[in-house]
Amino acid sequence: MATNTVLKVDKLCLHVEGQPVVKDLCFHVAAGERVCLLGPSGSGKSLTAGAILGLSPQSVQIDGSVCINGVEVADIRATRRSAQSRSGMVFQDTHSALNPLVSVGAQLREPFMRFHGLSRNAAMEAAVAMLAAMNIERPHEILQRSPAELSGGQRQRICMALALACKPALIVADEPTTALDVLTQQEVLKLLRECTGTADTPALLFISHDIGAACRLCERAVIIDEGRLVESNTLTHIIASPQHRFTRQLVHALRESAPGMPPYAPGFDAREGLLCTA
Numbered sequence: 352m353a354t355n356t357v358l359k360v361d362k363l364c365l366h367v368e369g370q371p372v373v374k375d376l377c378f379h380v381a382a383g384e385r386v387c388l389l390g391p392s393g394s395g396k397s398l399t400a401g402a403i404l405g406l407s408p409q410s411v412q413i414d415g416s417v418c419i420n421g422v423e424v425a426d427i428r429a430t431r432r433s434a435q436s437r438s439g440m441v442f443q444d445t446h447s448a449l450n451p452l453v454s455v456g457a458q459l460r461e462p463f464m465r466f467h468g469l470s471r472n473a474a475m476e477a478a479v480a481m482l483a484a485m486n487i488e489r490p491h492e493i494l495q496r497s498p499a500e501l502s503g504g505q506r507q508r509i510c511m512a513l514a515l516a517c518k519p520a521l522i523v524a525d526e527p528t529t530a531l532d533v534l535t536q537q538e539v540l541k542l543l544r545e546c547t548g549t550a551d552t553p554a555l556l557f558i559s560h561d562i563g564a565a566c567r568l569c570e571r572a573v574i575i576d577e578g579r580l581v582e583s584n585t586l587t588h589i590i591a592s593p594q595h596r597f598t599r600q601l602v603h604a605l606r607e608s609a610p611g612m613p614p615y616a617p618g619f620d621a622r623e624g625l626l627c628t629a
């Protein structure tokens with residue numbers, strides 16, 4: 352494994368009310384990487400995200416290890432984590448990610464004051480500059496509004512700006528485009544791509560069941576089913592030669608909806624493991 356590992360999940364087991372939901376999960380994300388955690392509904396993706404972010408509900412028992420930047424954080428709540436081991440987060444539900452009673456500007460200037468040591472005015476200028484760099488039109492005006500006065504796509508971009516302003520080594524994005532229309536989804540994916548996954552920007556763990564979005568954004572995928580890792584590889588390899596039943600179904604569906612993809616690997620039996628092979 353690369354020495355510049357930002358996130359290392361090792362033998363992670365999550366029990367909810369005594370029931371095992373995530374089982375012996377191991378994967379890592381290196382600095383400069385964008386990795387997708389893919390799995391069917393109910394496979395344990397969001398619970399895994401919660402454990403990584405330190406946001407698990409009280410009913411979840413966590414065993415195993417979550418290391419961020421070399422710091423063991425599995426049993427440390429998000430608010431108690433050191434700056435070095437904190438991650439940024441972007442969720443599907445932008446309404447609950449933002450305080451509805453506080454203007455966007457007041458929310459966005461906070462991390463600039465806290466994590467960049469800027470004065471109030473300088474923090475507001477930094478917030479304006481960040482929104483402008485993220486192609487948000489009329490940033491001054493947007494910063495004066497409350498979250499309810501923005502579109503879903505604008506709110507998601509504000510959430511990404513908030514995550515980036517905290518200067519994290521890692522951003523965890525849990526289904527960030529699911530609630531958005533197709534065009535806004537493309538914009539948010541493009542922005543996530545521009546703002547993460549390089550030497551100077553945070554690494555990304557993108558959580559989704561949309562393999563098409565994963566292919567546009569990530570180099571590598573970790574695939575889970577019923578809480579267990581079933582496949583992990585580059586997306587190029589997975590698209591050419593998916594191994595697990597769920598992955599085969601995903602890749603088959605993607606190929607049906609997006610003709611012109613690179614062919615399966617020579618000798619690969621694309622019908623094996625599909626529910627419908629007709």
Ligand SMILES: Nc1ncnc2c1ncn2[C@@H]1O[C@H](COP(=O)(O)OP(=O)(O)OP(=O)(O)O)[C@@H](O)[C@H]1O
Nearest residue numbers: 367372390391392393394395396397398399408410
């Ligand atoms: N707070 C909770 N209390 C009880 N069970 C829970 C709780 N949160 C999740 N679960 C259960 O744990 C399992 C995994 O849930 P999780 O939300 O991680 O799945 P997911 O892969 O993110 O699904 P989706 O793609 O539909 O969001 C599910 O069976 C779910 O019902």
